[in-house]
Amino acid sequence: MTAIWLLKTEPDVFSIADLKACPGGRSGWDGVRNFQARNRLRDDMREGDPVLIYHSSCATPAIMGEGLVVSAPYPDPSQFDPASDGHDPRSTHAAPRWFQVDVQFVCSYSHPITLKQLKANPEFADMELVLRPRLSVQKVTERQYQLIQRLSQANGATA
DNA sequence: GCCAACGTTGGC
């Protein structure tokens, strides 16, 4: 069963353009350090799942485009690196605490969908992004996904 | 296992 996800990232740290610029447009999605997000990533994400990529903590928070999960979940290497911000001394190779997947860039929306827009649209009133904005790995329904794709094309045509 | 203290996130 394919699930659709929304992954948050801070563009100052790693933007969708950075993902696109990676070799093959592909990168490990490291740095998830929240247990609920970790559980979803580790237990529920599957290779082939679509992901929406969202920019947070920036001037205009917005869904910027799409990617694809292109690996099974595996331990986040940064947890073992003492020099990394993601280092976790409680992690061992036998019992890693944090996981990641590889994400492949698919497209950037010519018209990103802003958080403001989502909040203003009743269709998205029950979207996790609106209800629980801090969770970094979010579920997106098929309906929300289709609406977002449609909006990303319609956006700007009338604005 | 509760709960207070503390730290982090993220919109504004």
Place this chain on the structure above:
DNA sequence: GCCAACGTTGGC
């Protein structure tokens, strides 16, 4: 930079 929300930690 502020502040509200909320996740995590640690003492008991």
